[in-house]
Amino acid sequence: MNEIAIRTRDLVKIFKTRRGAINAVNGVTLQVQRGQTYGLIGPDGAGKTTTTRVILGLLRRTGGESSVLGYDSMKDTYAIRERVGYIAQQFALPGDLTVMENMRFFADIHQVDEETQRHRIPELLEFAGLSRFTKRLAGKLSGGMKKKLALACSLIHGPDVVMLDEPTLGVDPVSRREFWDLLGELRTEKGLTIFVCTPYMDEAERCNLIGLMYEGQLVAHDSPEKIKRLVPGQLLEFTPSHFAPAKERLAELEGVLEIQTYGRMIHVFVDHAARRQAEIIRALGDQGITCEGMREIEPRMEEAFISLIRKQQERARAASETAAARSPS
Amino acid sequence: MAFSRQRFRALIRKEFIQLLRDWRTLLSILLIPIVEMFLLAYAVNLTIDHIPMVVADLSQDDQSRALIHALVISGYFDVLQYVDSETEVIHAIDQGQARAGLVIPPGFATGVARGDAQALMMLDGSDSFTLQSGYGAALAIAQARSTELAMEKVSRSGITALGELPIFTSLRILYNPNMDGMVFMVPATAAMLLQVMTMGMTAMSVVREQEMGTLEQLLVTPARPMELILGKLVPNILVAAVDMVMVVLFGVYWFGVPFQGNPWLLGILSLLFIISGLGQGLLASSIAHTQREAGQMIAVLMMLANLLTGFIYPRTAAPLWVQLIGDLIPLTYFLRIIRGIFTKGIGVYFIWQDIAVLLLYSVVVMVLAAKSFKTRLD
Structure with missing residues (x-):
């Protein structure tokens, strides 16, 4: 049995528009083992959806390789479709069909036989917490329930892999948690491979493996712990009494690696937390700025994410500057 | 497959x-x-009839009344109003009250007797369906009336051999007889x-x-x-x-x-x-x-x-x-x-x-x- 569920190598997708070519996916190489939960994270427009669609064969590949369960995305499209469940970003089930009609429809489309349907549909409805709503029109469900129905429909044929494109977009926090609990159950009980695109950092932390995507490229591809460790230094958090001058002064201080804002709080990466904490309090205190609640915290996905993207931006800027300096004009 | x-x-x-x-x-x-x-x-309705018409009958004799009668009885024209001058006829068409106008100059009957009578028919050209129907109808009615008058004249002059027109066209409309x-x-x-x-x-x-x-x-x-x-x-x-x-x-x-x-x-x-x-x-x-x-x-x-x-x-x-x-x-x-x-x-x-x-x-x-x-x- 093939142990690799999803694989891409140097995947490229270029959209040709009237205004020129857009390099939506630019050389993405990733690998997901069976049973893993993979989170493709990145800001809007990073190329997450395009990557997912190319892997599924919904979009034509411009270059590179991509496959699911060993089946090529372009050549063995139907073999993939029979073994993969997919939830599109937009709610895309027919809204004028009831919950039950939707389940039946997708079961038939996947050629699930009557016998199996008879026990699997109630099971999935129970699992998704929709048993009481079988007669309700899908379009009339709440945001969270829509996503649960989409999940139930995508599981109807007993797929080995599910690919979810921002499944909790526009869903309230409680429903989001419930949805992820469902995914957790699927992983532990059925050993399902889950591939999920999300802009939410807390969701990323629930994955075994993360691909951090930015402007069509994978900036990092590792476990959440290792990605967090990619950011050098230690992290201090505090609330300054005067925000703007505090930020300015901090940037001048020795040992300060990076400053991020977090609401009214400042997150500052330093080379040595214990030593720099006192220095910062003193330096800001000299300017009459007090530092409330200064403490060392563990860097979270969010800080790592911002830091890694900033570095990527700096690299890109430096590269374009050297290119500009080299060019004769 | x-x-x-x-x-x-x-x-x-x-x-x-x-x-x-x-x-x-x-x-x-x-x-x-x-x-x-x-x-x-x-x-x-693509066949236009009962076209509202304004008439200036400046002659007011048997012949002018007979012409008006022929137009009305055809079903294509309805007399909306009688007026006194050509200007008023044009005015009525301008205003959109009437789609057609008829001006019969003075001394129409004498003209008919002499064989050079004239009448002026005016049609609103801004509506092509009315124009087509009205034009066809007016022409046909006037011709029929002329033929009728000519025949009367001929028979009155005692020539009986020409009692019938040389060609009689009979028309049959296939598939849709009632048009x-x-x-x-x-x-x-x-x-x-x-x-x-x-x-x-x-x-x-x-x-x-x-x-x-x-x-x-x-x-x-x-x-x-x-x-x-x-x-x-x-x-x-x-x-x-x-x-x-x-x-x-x-x-x-x-x-x-x-x-x-x-x-x-x-x-x-x-x-x-x-x-x-x-x-x-x-x-x-x-x-x-x-x-x-x-x-x-x-x-x-x-x-x-x-x-x-x-x-x-x-x-x-x-x-x-x-x-x-x-x-x-x-x-x-x-x-x-x-x-x-x-x-x-x-x-x-x-x-x-x-x-x-x-x-x-x-x-x-x-x-x-x-x-x-x-x-x-x-």
């Missing part, structure tokens, strides 16, 4: 559920044709309807799924393109067929338009036409990105079909290049077929060329549609 009956059935069932659930659209699909027929029957506009319009309405409905319904329903994203969710299932296409088409074929039958029944039983030909032949050929329309719809959906764009394409097609296919205006009057554009619209062929079968009661023998073109058209358009049906999102 991995065609699955289970998938096909599921797709058709889905379409039907959606169709029946969206009862407003369904109702309008079924009712609009009937409403359109009623409008065409009672509001839009009833409905006989012309009912088959055409049925045809037009099928053209617009089939194309419109298909284009709209595919583009709607594209817009809602449900097409993406369908494309990611193992459903094959042929199943998706047929799943869309079969329910639409049924709806269009129901519509067609309704229009024909209304035409025959309500408006009393006689159905002369073989209904089964018309049924089979209608199916062919429906298929060509659905193919056009699929093609349109692969070009249009939004329902609005699809709607605009349908509107353009409708306009062209209205003007160029012989729906109302005869094609033979148009220049060749305009006729060629009309040739690209399948309605052109189907109009001849349906009028042929419905009104003239003719068989395949007389319309086989149109049938052949329609058949070719259906095949080509379906193959193109199937080829351009997107199996991916880009």
Whole structure:
């Protein structure tokens, strides 16, 4: 049995528009083992959806390789479709069909036989917490329930892999948690491979493996712990009494690696937390700025994410500057 | 080809559920044709009669009154008002009160006796239908009146050999003896309807799924393109067929338009036409990105079909290049077929060329549609 569920190598997708070519996916190489939960994270427009669609064969590949369960995305499209469940970003089930009609429809489309349907549909409805709503029109469900129905429909044929494109977009926090609990159950009980695109950092932390995507490229591809460790230094958090001058002064201080804002709080990466904490309090205190609640915290996905993207931006800027300096004009 | 009956059935069932659930659209699909027929029957009349006319009879003698009487009794003109001068006649037409004006100069009867009487007929040229009808009618009536007067004169002068006119033209109108506009319009309405409905319904329903994203969710299932296409088409074929039958029944039983030909032949050929329309719809959906764009394409097609296919205006009057554009619209062929079968009661023998073109058209358009049906999102 093939142990690799999803694989891409140097995947490229270029959209040709009237205004020129857009390099939506630019050389993405990733690998997901069976049973893993993979989170493709990145800001809007990073190329997450395009990557997912190319892997599924919904979009034509411009270059590179991509496959699911060993089946090529372009050549063995139907073999993939029979073994993969997919939830599109937009709610895309027919809204004028009831919950039950939707389940039946997708079961038939996947050629699930009557016998199996008879026990699997109630099971999935129970699992998704929709048993009481079988007669309700899908379009009339709440945001969270829509996503649960989409999940139930995508599981109807007993797929080995599910690919979810921002499944909790526009869903309230409680429903989001419930949805992820469902995914957790699927992983532990059925050993399902889950591939999920999300802009939410807390969701990323629930994955075994993360691909951090930015402007069509994978900036990092590792476990959440290792990605967090990619950011050098230690992290201090505090609330300054005067925000703007505090930020300015901090940037001048020795040992300060990076400053991020977090609401009214400042997150500052330093080379040595214990030593720099006192220095910062003193330096800001000299300017009459007090530092409330200064403490060392563990860097979270969010800080790592911002830091890694900033570095990527700096690299890109430096590269374009050297290119500009080299060019004769 | 991995065609699955289970998938096909599921797709058709889905379409039907959606169709029946969206009862407003369904109702309008079924009712609009009937409403359109009623409008065409009672509001839009292509033969214009009872044209309101203003008369300035400056002669006021037997002969002038006889001419006015002849115009009125023909049924084409109604005297709205008598005025005293040509200026007033023109004024009435300017104001839009009257569409025609008659000025009879003084001494009309003397003129008639002398053989050089003149009367001035004025017609509102801003309305071409009135103009055509009025012009024809006025000319014919005046001529008839002249002939009558000439004959009277001849017989009074004692020459009996010329008692009859040398040529007597007898006119027989085939298929539509009463010149009833409905006989012309009912088959055409049925045809037009099928053209617009089939194309419109298909284009709209595919583009709607594209817009809602449900097409993406369908494309990611193992459903094959042929199943998706047929799943869309079969329910639409049924709806269009129901519509067609309704229009024909209304035409025959309500408006009393006689159905002369073989209904089964018309049924089979209608199916062919429906298929060509659905193919056009699929093609349109692969070009249009939004329902609005699809709607605009349908509107353009409708306009062209209205003007160029012989729906109302005869094609033979148009220049060749305009006729060629009309040739690209399948309605052109189907109009001849349906009028042929419905009104003239003719068989395949007389319309086989149109049938052949329609058949070719259906095949080509379906193959193109199937080829351009997107199996991916880009």
